[in-house]
Amino acid sequence: MDTQDFSELNRHSATSFHEQKQLIKNLLAGRMVLCRHCGQQLQAQLPVAGENSVGYIRCTQGCTDIELEAAVPKR
Secondary structure: OOHHHHHHHHHHHHHHHHHHHHHHHHHHOOOOOEOOOOOOEOEEEOOOOOOOOOEEEEOOOOOOEEEEOOOOOOO
Protein backbone atom coordinates (compact mmCIF):
# COMPACT_ATOMS: atom_id res chain seq x y z
CA MET A 1 0.00 0.00 0.00
CA ASP A 2 1.23 3.44 -0.76
CA THR A 3 0.54 6.69 1.06
CA GLN A 4 -2.47 7.52 -1.10
CA ASP A 5 -4.12 4.20 -0.19
CA PHE A 6 -3.65 4.92 3.52
CA SER A 7 -5.04 8.43 3.10
CA GLU A 8 -8.16 7.04 1.41
CA LEU A 9 -8.56 4.40 4.14
CA ASN A 10 -8.18 7.02 6.88
CA ARG A 11 -10.71 9.30 5.18
CA HIS A 12 -13.22 6.45 4.84
CA SER A 13 -12.72 5.42 8.49
CA ALA A 14 -13.19 8.99 9.73
CA THR A 15 -16.38 9.41 7.69
CA SER A 16 -17.79 6.13 9.01
CA PHE A 17 -16.94 7.08 12.60
CA HIS A 18 -18.70 10.45 12.32
CA GLU A 19 -21.77 8.88 10.69
CA GLN A 20 -22.08 6.35 13.54
CA LYS A 21 -21.52 9.06 16.13
CA GLN A 22 -24.32 11.17 14.62
CA LEU A 23 -26.63 8.13 14.41
CA ILE A 24 -26.05 7.34 18.11
CA LYS A 25 -26.61 10.97 19.14
CA ASN A 26 -29.89 11.18 17.20
CA LEU A 27 -31.20 7.87 18.53
CA LEU A 28 -30.34 8.64 22.15
CA ALA A 29 -31.95 12.09 21.75
CA GLY A 30 -35.25 10.30 21.10
CA ARG A 31 -35.42 10.73 17.35
CA MET A 32 -36.57 7.92 15.10
CA VAL A 33 -33.58 6.64 13.12
CA LEU A 34 -33.94 4.14 10.30
CA CYS A 35 -31.43 1.51 9.25
CA ARG A 36 -29.78 2.73 6.07
CA HIS A 37 -29.72 -0.81 4.64
CA CYS A 38 -33.24 -2.19 5.28
CA GLY A 39 -35.14 0.96 6.33
CA GLN A 40 -36.42 -0.47 9.62
CA GLN A 41 -36.39 1.53 12.83
CA LEU A 42 -33.28 1.14 14.98
CA GLN A 43 -33.64 0.17 18.63
CA ALA A 44 -31.28 0.90 21.49
CA GLN A 45 -30.55 -1.08 24.65
CA LEU A 46 -28.34 0.76 27.12
CA PRO A 47 -26.00 -0.96 29.59
CA VAL A 48 -27.44 -1.52 33.07
CA ALA A 49 -25.61 -0.19 36.13
CA GLY A 50 -24.15 -2.93 38.32
CA GLU A 51 -24.44 -5.62 35.65
CA ASN A 52 -21.77 -6.88 33.30
CA SER A 53 -23.79 -6.05 30.19
CA VAL A 54 -23.12 -4.00 27.10
CA GLY A 55 -25.55 -1.85 25.23
CA TYR A 56 -26.37 -2.02 21.56
CA ILE A 57 -28.11 -0.29 18.70
CA ARG A 58 -29.56 -2.59 16.06
CA CYS A 59 -32.37 -3.20 13.63
CA THR A 60 -34.51 -6.34 13.77
CA GLN A 61 -32.82 -7.86 10.71
CA GLY A 62 -29.34 -7.31 12.14
CA CYS A 63 -27.85 -5.39 9.22
CA THR A 64 -27.05 -2.54 11.64
CA ASP A 65 -25.50 -3.74 14.89
CA ILE A 66 -23.47 -1.30 16.97
CA GLU A 67 -22.17 -2.36 20.39
CA LEU A 68 -22.06 0.39 23.01
CA GLU A 69 -19.39 0.36 25.68
CA ALA A 70 -20.08 2.66 28.60
CA ALA A 71 -18.98 2.99 32.19
CA VAL A 72 -22.22 3.16 34.16
CA PRO A 73 -21.71 4.13 37.81
CA LYS A 74 -23.32 2.01 40.51
CA ARG A 75 -25.91 3.73 42.65
